[in-house]
């Protein structure tokens with residue numbers, strides 16, 4: 001008897017304690033035995049005999065009835081689901097009743113191909129096309145093949161393939177999950193998901209995010225993990241640990257559950273355990289996102305990226321149009337803080353109506369407030385619109401990419417002439433180094449850690465190869481933030497952070513210890529930040545800040561912060 005040889009990859013992936021890496025898409029911990037979806041139907045063999053001419057009509061209707069049955073069932077499930085799950089099921093039902101796909105299969109059947117082979121061939125024809133188109137279309141290939149498998153099962157009179165309903169908690173491991181599989185998942189029983197394929201925008205990721213199930217995608221070695229073994233999924237770290245130490249894993253799962261409950265219970269306002277107020281604010285890009293943010297436990301808006309509201313415009317919006325746009329955002333938070341940033345056009349966010357020069361290095365070029373050098377009125381028209389929109393609400397206004405105290409002075413003068421409260425972003429190391437002089441000119445500053453990190457580390461924020469350099473935990477970046485925090489304390493003026501660093505709950509505590517007085521982040525990250533902050537004292541935050549400043553790399557900085565926050569001060 002011959003036993004198929006297991007690949008070395010399989011051996012390694014199945015070894016207790018092995019940690020497999022992928023891309024984490026939904027943070028959280030899931031620890032349970034692995035479940036693998038049921039077998040998909042085998043694809044029909046090639047080279048089968050033609051269907052006799054007089055039976056082709058029947059074969060064609062057998063196929064169209066099977067496709068209609070699959071589409072109908074998916075549509076029925078869509079009507080029972082809500083939100084993204086419903087949209088995903090409806091989209092898959094749409095594929096099962098897609099005219100072009102049905103026609104491609106029908107044509108083959110009428111030339112003699114059996115229905116199953118025709119469904120498979122038509123699917124591959126469209127899969128090739130989607131793959132060539134790339135991006136989101138390429139990710140729909142899984143959906144199309146799922147429809148094919150359901151139709152094949154229907155043609156064979158077998159139950160639809162997919163994820164079986166478990167009777168105990170599991171983590172789901174799969175090559176890839178079809179939308180119709182993920183859309184019906186019960187988060188009480190599916191504690192985690194890992195897939196070998198898929199990306200951050202795949203349906204698996206979208207649904208897992210909606211259901212709040214910890215999820216890691218693109219785990220290349222996942223195939224070797226057998227069903228039934230205990231697996232720990234860490235959606236923040238993007239790892240899958242096969243047969244971890246049971247006690248340690250159970251403890252991590254319990255801690256994660258406690259932390260998740262604290263996040264769900266947190267409703268603000270932002271403050272440390274000993275009562276130091278630290279406003280937790282939202283980053284938004286237009287009226288719609290501001291109104292959505294108002295549903296979250298945030299105390300206002302810390303960054304309105306106005307350029308994002310105008311990315312599709314070929315002509316500059318008039319002052320009246322801009323006024324309406326800004327008013328829509330201000331109205332989402334009546335009586336609360338709203339910080340509006342003037343256009344940060346250029347570099348990765350060029351605007352069609354701004355005359356951007358052709359530059360070899362646009363990140364170091366005419367971007368942010370610098371666009372006003374060649375066209376001062378683009379800035380003054382925007383300030384006029386903000387002043388009109390905020391006539392009764394005192395929005396704060398800040399300029400991006402300020403490098404000198406002189407630029408801060410000029411910007412502040414334009415704001416004050418219009419009765420607006422002026423501030424600037426600190427995202428250029430030069431401005432951090434001279435924070436006292438900059439703060440002397442304005443009423444507040446907000447640190448843009450995304451660009452501050454890019455410029456401090458000389459590493460393009462868009463480069464995935466340089467991700468370890470563009471990490472805001474880099475101690476050099478933390479030292480620059482400390483300079484700004486100290487300057488803010490001396491001047492008695494607010495120092496916010498509105499870059500991605502503010503969305504990291506651990507780093508948020510360090511930032512508060514460094515002198516930061518408000519945190520602005522993506523609205524869905526706010527509760528985790530607020531909850532973490534509510535569990536630590538200002539003295540612990542300061543101890544964490546002191547600790548990170550003695551480190552020389554991000555990993556040690558994180559460890560030092562975690563240790564400092566866990567010790568009583």
Ligand code: PEP
Pocket residue numbers: 303305344427447448449450451452498499500
């Ligand atoms: C930043 O640089 O941190 C920031 C908030 O600005 P943006 O990400 O829009 O460049």
Ligand code: MG
Pocket residue numbers: 400427448450451
């Ligand atoms: Mg920036």
